Amino acid sequence: MEFDFDLYVIGGGSGGVRAARIASSEYGARVAIAEEYRMGGTCVIRGCVPKKLMVFASSYAGQMSDARAYGWDVAPGGFDWTAFRAKLDVELDRLEGVYRAGLVKAGVTIHDDRAVVEDAHTVRLAGGARFTAKHILIATGGQPSVPEAARAVGVMTSNEIFKMDRLPKSVLIVGGGFIACEFACILNGMGVEVTQFYRGEQILRGFDGEARGHVADQMREGGVNLHLGTDVMEMRAAAGGTWVMSTDGHERVFEKVIYATGRAPNTRGLGLEDAGVKLGRKGEVIVDGWSQTSVPSIYAVGDVTDRINLTPIAIREGHAFADTVFGAKPTKPDHELVASAVFTQPELGTVGLTEEDARERGPIEVYATAFRPMQSAFAGRPDRVMMKLIVCATTRKILGCHIVAPGAGEMIQLVAIAIKMGATKEDFDRTAAVHPVMAEELVTLRKPVRTA
Structure with missing residues (x-):
């Protein structure tokens, strides 16, 4: 059977776009992608990126207060949301343009329309057009769940x-x-x-x-x-x-x-169940380790599968799918030891097991500290940061690291590399501290605060 496309991707978020680009530009597949709202998906348009810019904007009140404590003559006014919002809109438009340009350069056909699945090899657009594809990839993400x-x-x-x-x-x-x-x-x-x-x-x-x-x-x-x-x-x-x-x-x-x-997988009205695709209790697309659904020609990546709902994981899943299906390089996405950050103020950075989970797996040692960081202490603020390592008592490997501090997201990314490589507590101990920085506490924790 001759298909219109080798791959049809439904959803223009990070995972779907990565899969489309790699399949087309690196492996020569004929690829189309449909997106009903804006290219870039939740992360770029209404999630990670605009949220982080809002985090930056919201932090300046505290920074100006600190500046006065450090001797600067600063007189802050009120926050101008209208000015910020206008600049935010311009930046999101720019990023959407980058995503579109990347797809066009890769040779991907773009359909700005809602697409649904009619059967194992057919996609129908809201405008009425139908296309056949050897493979279909569902990458529709999630949406807020509200009573x-x-x-x-x-x-x-x-x-x-x-x-x-x-x-x-x-x-x-x-x-x-x-x-x-x-x-x-x-x-x-x-x-x-x-x-x-x-x-x-x-x-x-x-x-x-x-x-x-x-x-x-x-x-x-x-x-x-x-x-x-x-x-x-x-x-x-x-x-x-x-x-x-x-x-x-x-x-x-x-x-x-x-x-x-909470958020729910975005599968309602996509025609998946009628096509034979099995969904889970929350509506998530059930996939195997290769991101393949119960219908062999249909795959799914990203938040719609409700595995690990993080943008970098969706990107890796999309890339692994393209490598496997079009590159003759069977690749399973790696879901082990995934670092993440919560951009509260202060931030929470985490990788590996929590203390609660580690206790159930065997004997552990817990190294932890909480202290007032130099910068805010000098400014007279009562802020306290926390750093914590969970260590396997038998192998000495670091099982988990948890940091609550300004810049914790930046710190945890680097710590995650060491933990992913199998670093032990003694490896941390042998590493000389960088002084004076908050993160030096990670290599100066000598005695466990508790064992289990």
């Missing part, structure tokens, strides 16, 4: 934050994951009065317990009104915003309410 009752009131999600016309004076953020915590810190830094509800006993579920507690303490210290064990009981539109009653009985009108209560 229907909250949607009815008109709450915001992370998707809409970047498009606000102005900053609200007060905001309630519902959720305790990294998206909720990051935006709580961002908006707080921009001068918004931030309240955060999380129904669990501690924020950042799944991360190291000690690190979670440290981040929560520092968020409160920085001005976020964080309520744990608390959820929304009732809410409705009211003069000036949204009236909210919490499960602890408090009532309050917030100008804006933002829900960050």
